[in-house]
Each structure stands twice: as C-alpha cells, then as structure tokens.
Amino acid sequence: MVTATILLVDGDPSRCANWEALLLNQGCDVIAARSGEAALALCPRLQPDLVLLNDALPDTHGLEICRRLKADPRNRLTPVVLLAAAESVSSSLKARAAGADDFWGNPPTPWEALNRIQSLLQLKSYVDEQAESVIFSLSQTIEARDPFDGGHSARVSSNAVRFGKSLGGLVHDIGKIGIPDAILSKPAPLNAEETRIVEQHPVVGEQICSALKSFRHVLPLVRHHHERMNGTGYPDGLYGDQIPLLVRVLQIVDICDALTTDRSYRQTLSLPRALSVLYEEADRGWLDESLVRQFASLVVGSETLTALGNRVRFQGGHWSGSSPRGLMNHRRG
Numbered sequence: 001m002v003t004a005t006i007l008l009v010d011g012d013p014s015r016c017a018n019w020e021a022l023l024l025n026q027g028c029d030v031i032a033a034r035s036g037e038a039a040l041a042l043c044p045r046l047q048p049d050l051v052l053l054n055d056a057l058p059d060t061h062g063l064e065i066c067r068r069l070k071a072d073p074r075n076r077l078t079p080v081v082l083l084a085a086a087e088s089v090s091s092s093l094k095a096r097a098a099g100a101d102d103f104w105g106n107p108p109t110p111w112e113a114l115n116r117i118q119s120l121l122q123l124k125s126y127v128d129e130q131a132e133s134v135i136f137s138l139s140q141t142i143e144a145r146d147p148f149d150g151g152h153s154a155r156v157s158s159n160a161v162r163f164g165k166s167l168g169g170l171v172h173d174i175g176k177i178g179i180p181d182a183i184l185s186k187p188a189p190l191n192a193e194e195t196r197i198v199e200q201h202p203v204v205g206e207q208i209c210s211a212l213k214s215f216r217h218v219l220p221l222v223r224h225h226h227e228r229m230n231g232t233g234y235p236d237g238l239y240g241d242q243i244p245l246l247v248r249v250l251q252i253v254d255i256c257d258a259l260t261t262d263r264s265y266r267q268t269l270s271l272p273r274a275l276s277v278l279y280e281e282a283d284r285g286w287l288d289e290s291l292v293r294q295f296a297s298l299v300v301g302s303e304t305l306t307a308l309g310n311r312v313r314f315q316g317g318h319w320s321g322s323s324p325r326g327l328m329n330h331r332r333g
C-alpha cells in the first residue's frame with residue numbers, strides 16, 4: 001500500500017486497536033480520534049490522506065461529523081469512509097448525502113478493507129495531481145490577464161529559489177483570480193471599495209490552496225504576503241517575527257520584481273532604484289531591514305553596493321530622502 005496518513009475516528013478502544021494493527025502493518029501512519037469533535041479539530045491540521053469514520057461515536061453521529069468535515073474546504077478533497085455500526089441508522093444513501101466517499105454497511109474482511117482503501121488513496125493522489133495542475137494553470141491565467149504582469153510569478157519563483165526557495169512564489173497571488181480585470185489593470189489609484197476587493201486576494205488564495213495537502217506548507221506565504229513588519233499589513237495585521245521568515249523573504253523578491261517590470265500604473269525602475277525603494281519600505285517599518293540588506297548584496301554584489309553607498313540612496317540625479325509621491329504604490333495586490 002502507498003504510504004498514507006489515515007485518521008481513524010472511533011470511540012470503541014478494541015475496534016480502534018484492530019484497525020490500527022491492520023493499517024500499521026501496511027506501513028500507514030494512523031492517528032486516532034476518539035470522538036467526532038476531536039476529528040473535526042484534527043482533520044484540517046493533519047490533512048490525512050483518508051478518514052475512516054465509524055458512525056457510532058460517543059458525542060455526535062458519524063453522519064453529522066462526515067457532513068461537517070466535508071463542509072470545510074480544507075477537507076473537501078480528503079476521502080471519508082463511513083463505517084456503519086451494527087445498530088446504525090446509516091445507509092448508503094444517507095452516507096452519500098453526507099458527502100462520504102464510501103460506505104461500508106457490513107464489516108469488510110481485512111483483505112476487502114485494504115483493497116478499498118488502496119483504491120481510494122490512488123484516486124485521492126490522482127485528484128491532487130489534477131488540482132495542482134489546475135492551480136498552476138490559474139496562476140498563469142492571472143499573468144495572462146494583466147499584460148504588464150507577464151512572467152511575474154515565474155520570476156518571483158526563480159529569484160526566490162536563489163534567495164529562499166519556495167513553491168509559494170508561483171501561487172502566492174492565486175487569489176487574484178477573483179479580482180475583476182477592470183481593477184487589476186486600472187491605470188489610476190484604486191478607490192476604497194476596489195482596495196477592499198484587492199485586499200481579499202490573500203484569503204481567497206489560501207482557500208483555493210487549502211484543500212491540497214501538497215500545498216499545506218505554502219499556505220502561510222499565500223495568506224501573509226501583504227503583512228508588514230510594523231503590523232499595518234493585511235489580512236491579519238501580523239507584527240515583526242510573527243510574519244514567517246519565508247514570507248518576509250518572498251515579499252522582498254516580489255516587490256523588486258514588480259518595481260523592475262512595467263505596470264499599467266507606473267514605469268519600470270532600474271535595479272538600483274528598486275533597491276532604494278526596498279530600503280524606504282524597511283525604513284517605514286514594512287519590510288525586514290536585515291533581509292533587505294542581504295537581498296541587495298545578493299542581487300547587485302557587495303562591490304556595487306558599496307559604490308552606491310550603504311543605503312543605496314540617490315542624492316543627486318533622481319531623488320533623496322523619501323521616494324516620489326505615488327511610487328510606493330508599486331503593487332496592486
């Protein structure tokens with residue numbers, strides 16, 4: 001059997017022990033929950049490959065637990081097998097209505113059980129692969145919608161591989177799929193309602209990616225890529241080290257790419273000017289200053305950085321002190 005994590009939900013200790021022995025013997029990781037409420041709390045965090053749910057639970061009926069598991073987008077792609085106890089009122093019709101992927105009305109033989117579990121795991125693996133390719137296709141669609149944004153996600157990912165390897169670079173803006181074209185490419189500042197819509201995209205993106213186990217580790221990147229070090233970002237207003245390190249890295253790579261690429265609402269900047277903006281944002285308390293310094297030395301080299309001055313400011317030719325008004329609006333989400 002393929003290596004799998006199985007959430008076993010059963011209030012009966014001896015029945016639980018039998019299932020555990022059978023599955024452990026096949027090389028599965030088995031996590032047991034003794035009540036329905038415990039399963040509801042565990043499942044989204046554990047992201048098991050399959051849930052074996054006995055319908056006779058000490059707190060809530062298995063049908064209700066199945067319904068609530070499937071109502072959570074984070075569990076929607078996780079197969080749930082409902083096992084009917086002898087005194088059960090469950091039926092295959094009720095199980096299907098509750099969202100169960102399989103219903104075992106009679107206790108199967110161990111051989112039958114393992115075969116059916118194997119089939120469900122293979123199906124789950126196939127669905128995950130398809131869902132991943134859909135998410136990557138959507139990411140490319142987002143780039144195609146904004147002619148000024150072409151290649152942004154791919155470049156962010158490529159740079160992030162150099163500076164803090166992450167799949168999140170490819171999918172961090174997936175939530176933009178819900179933003180109308182008229183807002184994404186509006187060649188003028190956004191009004192309050194448009195800003196509110198744009199600021200929903202990290203949460204929308206997290207919801208899109210949350211059903212996939214393989215994307216679990218990039219969820220913080222998707223949700224938090226617009227947080228700021230001083231707590232004024234969105235959607236959660238995280239402060240300082242509360243923002244995961246990889247997120248702070250990706251923000252820097254993301255902004256640098258956005259600034260050095262032509263957008264409908266602003267002109268392309270040279271790399272040194274883009275670095276200057278990064279320092280400005282660190283001064284404002286938005287970015288992690290020590291990471292900005294490391295990033296600058298990585299992309300321009302320490303010699304060039306020294307020649308530019310240790311804060312990469314442009315006293316003579318372009319601007320000094322604060323960035324020109326409007327330049328800070330370099331990202332549309």
Ligand SMILES: [Fe+2]
Nearest residue numbers: 172173225333
């Ligand atoms: Fe974004």
